[in-house]
Amino acid sequence: xxxxxxxxxxxxxxxxxxxxxxxxxxxxxxxxxxxxxxxxxxxxxxxxxxxxxxxxxxxxxxxxxxxxxxxxxxxxxxxxxxxxxxxxxxxxxxxxxxxxxxxxxxxxxxxxxxxxxxxxxxxxxxxxxxxxxxxxxxxxxxxxxxxxxxxxxxxxxxxxxxxxxxxxxxxxxxxxxxxxxxxxxxxxxxxxxxxxxxxxxxxxxxxxxxxxxxxxxxxxxxxxxxxxxxxxxxxxxxxxxxxxxxxxxxxxxxxxxxxxxxxxxxxxxxxxxxxxxxxxxxxxxxxxxxxxxxxxxxxxxxxxxxxxxxxxxxxxxxxxxxxxxxxxxxxxxxxxxxxxxxxxxxxxxxxxxxxxxxxxxxxxxxxxxxxxxxxxxxxxxxxxxxxxxxxxxxxxxxxxxxxxxxxxxxxxxxxxxxxxxxxxxxxxxxxxxxxxxxxxxxxxxxxxxxxxxxxxxxxxxxxxxxxxxxxxxxxxxxxxxxxxxxxxxxxxxxxxxxxxxxxxxxxxxxxxxxxxxxxxxxxxxxxxxxxxxxxxxxxxxxxxxxxxxxxxxxxxxxxxxxxxxxxxxxxxxxxxxxxxxxxxxxxxxxxxxxxxxxxxxxxxxxxxxxxxxxxxxxxxxxxxxxxxxxxxx
Amino acid sequence: xxxxxxxxxxxxxxxxxxxxxxxxxxxxxxxxxxxxxxxxxxxxxxxxxxxxxxxxxxxxxxxxxxxxxxxxxxxxxxxxxxxxxxxxxxxxxxxxxxxxxxxxxxxxxxxxxxxxxxxxxxxxxxxxxxxxxxxxxxxxxxxxxxxxxxxxxxxxxxxxxxxxxxxxxxxxxxxxxxxxxxxxxxxxxxxxxxxxxxxxxxxxxxxxxxxxxxxxxxxxxxxxxxxxxxxxxxxxxxxxxxxxxxxxxxxxxxxxxxxxxxxxxxxxxxxxxxxxxxxxxxxxxxxxxxxxxxxxxxxxxxxxxxxxxxxxxxxxxxxxxxxxxxxxxxxxxxxxxx
Numbered sequence: 026x027x028x029x030x031x032x033x034x035x036x037x038x039x040x041x042x043x044x045x046x047x048x049x050x051x052x053x054x055x056x057x058x059x060x061x062x063x064x065x066x067x068x069x070x071x072x073x074x075x076x077x078x079x080x081x082x083x084x085x086x087x088x089x090x091x092x093x094x095x096x097x098x099x100x101x102x103x104x105x106x107x108x109x110x111x112x113x114x115x116x117x118x119x120x121x122x123x124x125x126x127x128x129x130x131x132x133x134x135x136x137x138x139x140x141x142x143x144x145x146x147x148x149x150x151x152x153x154x155x156x157x158x159x160x161x162x163x164x165x166x167x168x169x170x171x172x173x174x175x176x177x178x179x180x181x182x183x184x185x186x187x188x189x190x191x192x193x194x195x196x197x198x199x200x201x202x203x204x205x206x207x208x209x210x211x212x213x214x215x216x217x218x219x220x221x222x223x224x225x226x227x228x229x230x231x232x233x234x235x236x237x238x239x240x241x242x243x244x245x246x247x248x249x250x251x252x253x254x255x256x257x258x259x260x261x262x263x264x265x266x267x268x269x270x271x272x273x274x275x276x277x278x279x280x281x282x283x284x285x286x287x288x289x290x291x292x293x294x295x296x297x298x299x300x301x302x303x304x305x306x307x308x309x310x311x312x313x314x315x316x317x318x319x320x321x322x323x324x325x326x327x328x329x330x331x332x333x334x335x336x337x338x339x340x341x342x343x344x345x346x347x348x349x350x351x352x353x354x355x356x357x358x359x360x361x362x363x364x365x366x367x368x369x370x371x372x373x374x375x376x377x378x379x380x381x382x383x384x385x386x387x388x389x390x391x392x393x394x395x396x397x398x399x400x401x402x403x404x405x406x407x408x409x410x411x412x413x414x415x416x417x418x419x420x421x422x423x424x425x426x427x428x429x430x431x432x433x434x435x436x437x438x439x440x441x442x443x444x445x446x447x448x449x450x451x452x453x454x455x456x457x458x459x460x461x462x463x464x465x466x467x468x469x470x471x472x473x474x475x476x477x478x479x480x481x482x483x484x485x486x487x488x489x490x491x492x493x494x495x496x497x498x499x500x501x502x503x504x505x506x507x508x509x510x511x512x513x514x515x516x517x518x519x520x521x522x523x524x525x526x527x528x529x530x531x532x533x534x535x536x537x538x539x540x541x542x543x544x545x546x547x548x549x550x551x552x553x554x555x556x557x558x559x560x561x562x563x564x565x566x567x568x569x570x571x572x573x574x575x576x577x578x579x580x581x582x583x584x585x586x587x588x589x590x591x592x593x594x595x596x597x598x599x600x601x602x603x604x605x606x607x608x609x610x611x612x613x614x615x616x617x618x619x620x621x622x623x624x625x626x627x628x629x630x631x632x633x634x635x636x637x638x639x640x641x642x643x644x645x646x647x648x649x650x651x652x653x654x655x656x657x658x
Numbered sequence: 659x660x661x662x663x664x665x666x667x668x669x670x671x672x673x674x675x676x677x678x679x680x681x682x683x684x685x686x687x688x689x690x691x692x693x694x695x696x697x698x699x700x701x702x703x704x705x706x707x708x709x710x711x712x713x714x715x716x717x718x719x720x721x722x723x724x725x726x727x728x729x730x731x732x733x734x735x736x737x738x739x740x741x742x743x744x745x746x747x748x749x750x751x752x753x754x755x756x757x758x759x760x761x762x763x764x765x766x767x768x769x770x771x772x773x774x775x776x777x778x779x780x781x782x783x784x785x786x787x788x789x790x791x792x793x794x795x796x797x798x799x800x801x802x803x804x805x806x807x808x809x810x811x812x813x814x815x816x817x818x819x820x821x822x823x824x825x826x827x828x829x830x831x832x833x834x835x836x837x838x839x840x841x842x843x844x845x846x847x848x849x850x851x852x853x854x855x856x857x858x859x860x861x862x863x864x865x866x867x868x869x870x871x872x873x874x875x876x877x878x879x880x881x882x883x884x885x886x887x888x889x890x891x892x893x894x895x896x897x898x899x900x901x902x903x904x905x906x907x908x909x910x911x912x913x914x915x916x917x918x919x920x921x922x923x924x925x926x927x928x929x930x931x932x933x934x935x936x937x938x939x940x941x942x943x944x945x946x947x948x949x950x951x952x953x954x955x956x957x958x959x960x961x962x963x964x965x966x967x968x969x970x971x972x973x974x975x976x977x978x979x980x981x982x983x984x985x986x987x988x989x990x991x992x993x994x995x996x
Contacts, residue, residue, distance in 0.1 A: 080975045271973040281969055289752055289957055313965045314957035316751060321777040325744035328737070328774075332748020335735060336715070336756060340748070358738055445975060451966050453959045486733040486749070486756055489712045494682070494727040494734030505683070506728065506736075 049258045053114045054084075055214070056121050056145075059206060060107035060138065061130035062099045063092055066203030071108020072443065073228065074210050077220045078110070079272045079445045081263035084117035085110060086554075088643060089441040090138075091382045100164070105134035109143075112214065114262035118409070118554025120442065122647035124148055126213065126257075128206055130187070131156060132171035139175070141642075147179050149257060151209065153202075154184035183255060185209070190250050194242045204240045208247020215260050218248065269448040275413040275439030276302035279369060282417030283341055284313055285449070287456030288367070290340035292318040292329040297381040298437040299345045299371035323351035331355055331364050335495060336486050338457040339365040339424045341417070345373050345381075346388045349432075350395070356430055357396040358497045360520060363472065363481070365424035365431075367417065372436040372550075374641045383641030384437040386550050387601040389620035392432045393579055399517050401524045402430040404579040408553035411446035412576075413439055418455045425457065427523050428483055434578075436600070438551040438643040465491035471504040472519075479522030524580045531577055533584030538564060538571025544657055545592035546572040547633075548599065549621050552644045556598055559649035568657050578621070581628065589631045594656070596634035597622040600644055603637045678731075679711055680704040685729045687722060692870035693790060695844035697729055699851045700759070700788075703858055704732070714757045717746040719771060721763035722797050723790035723870075740771030743778040743787065750783050750948050757858075758785040765795050768804040768826055779833040781947035782863045786854070789826060789865070792872035793879055800875045812875075827927035827938065830865050831920065837862035837944040839923065840937045843869040843883065843890065846909070849935055852899040861942045869933065883933060887911075891929065893936030 057074065061067035071087060079085045088109045097104030111121040123145040129135050130153045138144065156168035175182050191198035191205050204225065211221050221244055229237045251257070273281075279302040283291055291310065293303045307317040320326035323344060330340035344352065349370045359366040372388045374380025392404050403423055407416040413435055420431040465484060471493040473481045484491045493504040499513040500506055536545075537557050548556045553574045560572045573588060575581065589595050603619040604611045618626065622635035636652050680701040687693045704714065714732035718724035720739035727734025737745045746760045767775050767789050778787065793810075795801040800813040805826065809818040830839050838860040842853040850868065857864035871880055883889050887908050892901065893915035901909065911932065916922055923939035955961055 266975050266977045268977060269970075270975040271970050272975060273973040277973070281966060284962060284969075285966055287957070287962065289953075290748070292748065309965055309969060311954060313961050314953035314955050316951050316953070318747075318751065318951070320744060321773050324741065325774055325777070328741040328744035329748035329751070331737075332717070332735070332745035333751055334748070335745075336749040336753045338752075354738055355741065362737075448970050448974060449966075451963045456959055456962060486715050486753065487712055492682075492711050492731060492733050494716075494730075494736050496728070496736040497738060498736070 048256050049260055052259050052261050054112060054117070054121070055125045055259065055261065056109060056111045056123065057210065057214075058090070058107065058109045058124040058127045058138070058143065059129075059203075059210075060090060060105045060127065060134045061203070062101075062104055062134065063095070063097055063106040065106075065130050065199070067107035067130065067206075069228070070203035070206045071110055073207050073221070073224050074216075075108070075110045075443055076224055076272060077211070077216050078112050078214070078263070079270070080220050080266065081217055082265040082267075083261065083263050084113035084115050085272070085443070085445060086117045086120050087111070087443040088120045088438070091441070093382050100131050100133040102133055102137040105137055107134075112261060114264070117444075119558060119646060120438070120555070120643045122645045127151065128209065129153065130202065132168050135175070136171060139178075144180065147181065150175055150180050150182045152182060152184055153187045155186065155188045157184070183257070185250075185254075190246060191243060194246055195239050201240055201243045204243040205247035205250075208244040208249075209251040209255075211244070212248045212251035213255065213257050213259060215258070218244070270445045271448050272443055272445040273410065274301075274441055274443045275407070275410045275435055276371065276441070277305045278410050278413035279343065279371075279417055279435065280306035280309070282414040284309060284315065285414070285451065285455050286418045286421035287338065288341050288421055289315045289338055290318065290330060290333040291315070291343060292320050292326040292333070292340065293343050294320055294323045294326045294348060296323070296345045296348045298373055298440045299343050299348070299369070301440065302343050302369070302371070323348040324355065327352040327355040327366075327368070331359055331366055334359075334366055335362070335364050337460045339367060339421050341367040341369065341421070343369040343371070345371050346375050346391070347378065349388060349391065353395050353397075356402070357398060357400050359430040360396065360400040360402055361497045361516075362495045363428035363520070364495070365428055365483070367420045367424050367431050367433065369417070369433045369435065371440045372434060374639060380641045382437065384551070384643055385601055385639055385641065386434070386436055386552070386599050386620065387639070388434060389549070389578060389601075390623065392434060393624070399521070400430075401521050402432055402579065403427070403524065403527060403577070404432045404434065405577050406434040406550040406575070407439065408550060408574055408576065409446070410439055410442065410444040414449060421457060423527065425483070427527055428481065429520075429523060434550060436551050442643075460487070461485055462487045464489040470502040471495070472500070472502045472516075474502060474515075474519035474522075477522070478526035479519035480526060481519075528580035528582065531580070531582035533582050533588070534573055534575060536571050536573050536588060539569070540571075540588075541591035542569040542571055543593050544568075544570040544653065545589065545595045546570065546649075546653070547575065547589075547595060547597045547621065547625065548572065549575045549578060552598060552600065555644040555646045556649055558646035559653060562646065562650050563653045563657075568653065570653055570657065575621070578624070586629050589625070589629050589633070594634065595625075595631055596636060596656070597625065598644065598649055598652075599635065599637040600639065601637050602639045603635045675705060675708055675711060677701055677705045680731045682727075682729045682731045682734070686725070688874050690871065690873035691722070692792065692844040692868075692872070693723055693726065695847060695850065696788065696790060696868055696870065697726065699844075699847060699854055701730070702851060703854050704730075706855070707858060709757050713755055714759070715746075715749055716759045716761060717742050717749060718761045719763070719766035720797070721766050721795070722792075722872075723761050723763040724766060726761035740766055740769070740774065742766060743771060743774040746785055747778065747781065747783050747947075750785060751951065752953075754784075754948060754952065760785060760787040762787065762789055763796070764789065764791045764793060764803045764805045764826070768824060768829075775830075776833055779830055779863060779865065780835045782835045782837050782944050783948045784862060784946055786857045786864045786866065788854070789867045790870045791826065791867055792870045792876060793823070794872050794875045796872050796875055807879075825927065826867050828924060831924045831927050831939060835944050836865075836920075836939065837941050838864035838937075839927070839939045840864070841867045841869070841933070841935050843880070843933070843935060845871065845880075845884065846890075846905060846935070848902050848905045849892070849899055849909075853936065856899065856937055856940075860940060862944055862946050889932050891932040891934045893917075893926065893934055893938065895937070897937070897940070899936045
């Protein structure tokens with residue numbers, strides 16, 4: 026292999042050190058992708074690199090690259106597993122566009138990513154080169170073909186003898202090659218090796234000193250190898266950390282939010298991509314008196330949460346779209362019986378089993394209208410990982426205050442992405458109040474609906490004088506089953522009024538950009554960072570575009586109507602399916618819109634357009650940017 | 659009075675709950691419906707055990723039997739078809755002070771809620787589950803149920819049902835962690851009361867199948883038992899039900915039984931031709947999920963703060979020179995100990 030020979034040559038070159046200094050490039054941001062077969066540790070390497078960078082004060086956003094199978098075949102295109110890290114000198118709000126540097130443990134995992142447009146034109150590809158000497162000729166051919174193709178497409182391919190180098194330090198290079206990779210990246214991006222060493226010590230603490238030592242030597246080996254053999258060196262402003270921060274993914278934030286909300290019962294059934302929230306919660310919940318109950322199915326999980334809520338503090342159930350579908354009937358019961366409940370839907374691609382590990386925002390209408398009959402509930406969507414933490418606290422509070430179901434819609438992008446945010450300062454007021462066991466005043470009813478707001482006081486078993494039977498059937502203020510013509514109308518009216526009462530507490534969301542203009546982009550959930558970055562980029566070129574992000578989808582705050590009317594055009598950007606007018610048979614009479622666009626059109630009678638896709642990927646700011654440019658031409 | 663303070667006597671008197679306190683709304687089951695007998699026996703149990711009405715919760719699903727909580731003077735939860743058991747588990751999980759009862763019909767328990775039935779037995783939480791088994795769907799008007807005898811004509815099996823009926827007793831006795839299984843017939847109040855009371859006194863998940871007449875849709879279903887009491891086989895054991903003299907005179911078929919013998923219980927449960935009644939199996943030593951998962955610590959704001967701080971340390975990035983302070987496990991461990 027000619028390239029490995031040239032690597033060899035450079036390895037022996039005495040002036041490589043002075044040479045690379047001259048080649049150092051200053052950058053303000055980069056996207057790095059680490060990919061391998063599943064189980065080779067690319068995700069660990071990515072997280073470690075990201076953590077080191079965050080600790081140096083860089084803005085960081087990571088996205089996990091996850092195959093759908095636990096152990097997909099080795100060296101397969103669809104088996105690509107790893108992590109993508111967007112690294113910035115300043116704050117970062119989204120995953121960004123295409124990768125600048127990709128480091129891969131085999132060539133096959135690169136192919137699908139490249140075809141999906143994940144790599145920047147001319148990006149650096151750092152590739153394990155052991156495959157060139159494989160005994161199986163097909164592998165050698167596949168490797169050479171892929172490398173040839175990448176080079177022909179203009180990528181700068183650096184073939185690296187990773188395993189060979191690792192073998193100098195460890196007996197089994199398959200374990201620990203990922204740390205060698207961290208070493209290479211630490212050199213390339215001028216990372217603080219002390220921090221990297223601490224991360225290694227922390228990561229392998231349970232495995233003992235010997236393992237820590239061998240990984241530290243691999244880190245140094247990777248660093249030195251890159252220093253002597255690669256003319257690839259970047260410097261990025263790393264301002265250091267001035268305020269305490271935490272870095273975690275959205276599911277961990279949901280779990281911590283659950284603890285911080287004072288809820289004590291989380292009932293769930295395993296479903297991707299929601300499950301990891303319960304993993305982390307299971308580790309810590311019992312220490313604060315909580316319980317994660319893995320039920321026999323999604324329905325039982327929701328019933329369990331409702332039962333716990335009926336008899337005590339509000340409970341939470343965490344699921345994804347297919348699970349929410351199964352819980353539908355119980356969601357109706359929560360609404361009808363006015364039993365507080367927080368339901369978190371970590372959205373994935375649908376319909377049906379869809380894209381289990383991929384992102385989509387396709388459940389908004391299902392959350393809103395999925396329950397048969399009139400079932401008003403509150404729906405909110407965190408936009409960031411920090412928001413995932415605080416949203417659970419807020420959701421619990423709303424659920425108990427308004428005796429209602431609160432649906433929190435996050436998605437796979439938030440669930441697995443990692444971001445640093447200011448360390449929350451615990452407040453006692455976040456916690457649920459103790460379970461009320463005081464006697465019920467004489468004459469009080471279980472549903473003493475306030476005439477104006479529909480609100481009534483919760484009643485819990487254990488309260489003397491309060492005995493009543495909660496029912497999902499139509500019922501009176503006394504909780505009695507009744508089918509008279511006025512009864513259901515009354516109940517429905519009061520449950521609906523509660524939403525209006527809650528709506529009065531909401532602030533009008535702030536526009537990002539100008540208060541009026543040519544184009545307003547409306548979004549919700551995890552797309553906020555990407556939309557605002559695209560708006561910022563296009564505004565820098567003088568385009569008159571602004572954006573609006575909605576956290577509460579039901580009810581929607583006052584003032585949105587006025588905002589929408591101040592722009593010549595309004596459109597939503599969402600990760601869900603909508604018809605395109607480019608299709609021949611699609612016209613204004615049959616076009617199906619993106620979730621939020623439907624809602625805004627219906628409520629505000631504005632001719633709102635939408636741009637959405639179901640690629641299963643986080644929305645890229647670059648894609649939104651070019652869409653804006655084409656729309657405003 | 660032997661040193662007993664008079665105010666104590668008065669207090670005891672005041673707190674006595676009489677039968678009326680356990681009566682809720684007027685039952686609206688059909689005349690002759692067996693549910694009425696189950697209701698009467700249960701109210702009597704509550705009175706005899708002096709269950710505080712505000713600390714007692716009856717949870718049900720949907721169906722005729724599921725109206726049960728409305729007719730009790732306690733707290734009640736009339737939820738969704740098939741979902742009574744997981745709801746009741748949720749009620750119990752953080753409220754050990756509540757006495758929880760579940761009332762299900764054969765559709766509720768053995769059809770739409772089957773998964774929950776199996777897992778409720780395995781979880782063995784402290785509660786009494788009564789299966790009101792009338793072998794038919796009543797509230798939806800005469801459809802075949804999993805326990806409908808083969809060959810019965812119903813609205814959905816006009817030419818006779820084609821499948822053999824399932825046996826809820828053998829099913830329950832086959833599940834890991836089964837801890838209490840009994841059977842009663844609602845038309846023998848003495849027996850029914852004793853079985854329900856034994857179920858209440860059992861530590862764990864007590865499953866009671868009650869054969870229940872539906873005079874509207876299944877008027878002749880239990881004729882062979884009613885006209886010939888010898889077809890009812892009373893299980894006799896030292897720790898079993900004790901029939902009153904009058905009852906014992908009618909129900910003469912007696913079978914010596916050992917409630918601790920699971921294999922025997924399974925054998926008895928599968929008896930053809932005769933209906934075994936009494937306690938089939940009892941094992942109070944099976945661990946209960948509510949006790950296994952009971953909080954080791956109280957939920958206090960201080961504890962919440964400690965747990966959150968520890969987690970924030972774990973994910974933490976701290977200002978200042980790197981390496982001087984960071985969230986290593988060592989540090990958090992020390993904090994826990996402190």
